[in-house]
Amino acid sequence: MKITANNPNRKSWIKVDENSDFPIQNIPFGVFITKDDIITIGTRIGDFAIDLGAFHQLGYFNGIPLTDDIFLQDNLNDFIADGRKTWRLVRNRIADVFDVTNGSLRDNAVHKDKVIFRMEDVEMLLPVAVGDYTDFYASKEHATNVGSLFRDPENALFPNWLQIPIGYHGRSSSIIPSGTPIRRPVGQSKPNEGETTPNFGPSKLLDFELEMAFITTDSNNLGDRIPIEDTEEYIFGLVQFNDWSARDIQGWEYVPLGPFLGKNFASTISPWIVTLDALEPFRVENPKQVYKPLPYLKQEGKGSYDIKLQVGIQPENGEETVIANSNFKYMYWTMAQQLAHHTVNGCNVRSGDMMGSGTISGPTKDSYGSMLELTWRGQNPVQLNDGTTRKFINDNDTVIMRAHCKNDNVRIGFGDCVGKVLPVK
Template sequence: MPLSANNPDRTTWLEVAPNSDFPIQNIPFGVFLTRDDIITIGTRIGDFAIDLGAMHQLGYFEGIDLTDDIFLQDSLNDFISDGRKTWRLVRNRISEVFEANNPKLRDNMEHRDVIIFTMEEIEMQLPVSIGDYTDFYSSKEHATNVGSMFRDPEKALLPNWLHIPVGYHGRSSSIIPSGINVRRPKGQTLPPDSDEPVFGPSKRVDFELEMAFITTDANHLGEPIPVDEAEDYIFGLVLFNDWSARDIQKWEYVPLGPFLAKNFASSISPWIVTLDALQPFKVDGPEPEKPQLPYLQYTGPKSYDINLEVYLQPEDSEPHKVSTSNFKYMYWNMAQQLAHHTVNGCNVVSGDMMGSGTISGPTPDSYGSMLELSWAGKNPLQLPDGSTRSFIEDNDTVILKGYCQNDQVRIGFGECRTKLLPALK
């Protein structure tokens, strides 16, 4: 099925700024509350939110096999379950309706009043009900940096790292949308030069710059997904800040990995940008440094050129960019991650979320965490207001941004913004 929604020459009758993350070629999906406190599934063009439930009720998806309530829900799970054919038909139709020369909705003010909202009139929600969440550890630069800090730099990568996409099962209940504040977590830590742990607020709260992909119903229990078919089951991507408490993690992670250090909160951007919209930005990833087993070997480009930025904003100050990275740096790509996740027969369902792991680039200004940017606190960052940061302090706001851009179109994710509040007393 052609991806007519991706036509770079298409323009819209809505007013869209030239540098918008959400041109008519994007058409992401999300969930929001309208000005009448009605929850609906929608999309976004420029700074306008579009109520797909109202569009469907008014007949704009005629000819597409959709249930009456497909967009009148508080999550995208059922829509995602309908599969890629439905996603493409809906995106293509939205693109046609909002195309500059199509008068059907453009000239119907009565319909426009119930379908189109400004972003100030709505409240974004978590876009999917996330049943399961897996976090990978797939940036070679990040894994090398962390291994160099805490182990022999000559053996920074553990023996398995170049052979498998390392991952762990995370906590889905504490995944929140952009704009929701988080509390500094408490837990056990081991003070320097002490043999006994203490309990209290984490002193080393950190952001982790990640992307995450959302799956559809992919396989039955016991059936693996071939690596070259994996992208057929990926609906789209979001920005992902996988908050971490480094001091809690250091004490607890042996032998079973992260627990309280990670499960207190993870933040995602509210608009899911479809894999279809990102097709013009597919690129080759890093070359394997060791032969990979057949089930991880793939054909064609499987990485995506997504520019990523992190801003740190102290209270009463302006945001300051602390990192510039790119999703294409990932050593293990999404197709390999999903193939590995299911090679043992694990079943994946609609709304499952897979985090990429921290995305660090090859230079210090491209590192994806404060742990790396400050090198475990040894080299604090200097901020424009005169303050310094080794880790995230109370009332700091962390902002992630991401976008793809070529000479024809820019496709972006908006932002993932979260403020860290003090720990509860």
């Protein structure tokens, strides 16, 4: 089925700024609450939120096999479970109705009043009920940097890293939407030299991790695997992802079982899920891999995406300083490879599951995806525009992440992924 929603020549009768993340070619999906305390599933064009529950009830999806309540829910899980054919039909129809040449909704003031809201009049919620969350460790530059910081630079990568997508299972209950503040976590950290009792208190090395995350649909029964050539049929779309990390807590606890309290206190996502269909024009070649992957990981065609990423820090009552610019295309292991590996042992994946990419770092120092790397473990503090410096994240700092794709025809973005760090209670 053709993706007509992606037509780069299409214009909307809703005004969209030139540099908006949300032109009519995007049509992401999210969940929001209106001023009347109504929770609904919606999409966004420019600075306007579209209530898809009302849109459906008014008949604009006629001819598409949808249940009456598919958009009258507090998460996208059921819609995502309907599969790619439904996602594509829905996006195409929304694009048609909001096309500048279509007056069916444009010229109906009563319907418009029920369907369209200004973004400042809605509150974004989590788009999915995340049942399971897996975080990968799939950026070669990031893994090399971390390995160099904590081990011998000549042996920065363990032998398995170049053979399999490394990951761990995270905590879904602490995934929060952009704009939700977080509390500085408290926990144990490494004892002082010559002592045996660990330190305890607020994390002193609070960090962000610049990531993307993909959302899956129901894909396989327990015991079955997903062939790599089929994996993208089960990926709904992506969000930007800040997987906050307490480096001192993590450094003490992670041997032998890996991340725990240093990672599970908060993870921030951008609230709009940008579909894989919308990102289709931005496919690029996969990074060249050192070893030929085993057959179940061998991916044909372009499985990487040119998504420009940015991180800024804004002190309280101060201006933002952009401290990093990176790109999703730097990922060594693609989403298809990650999902194929995740299920090769028969692990079942469900609608609304989230898979984090792991920190995305590029080849240059200004493209590193964490303070750990940008400051090289605190040795080279980052200077902000107000003259202050940061080794890690201070209380009342706001971390702002942005992601977008752009070519000669269109810009597709994710909106901001924002989190402010509050002091320990």
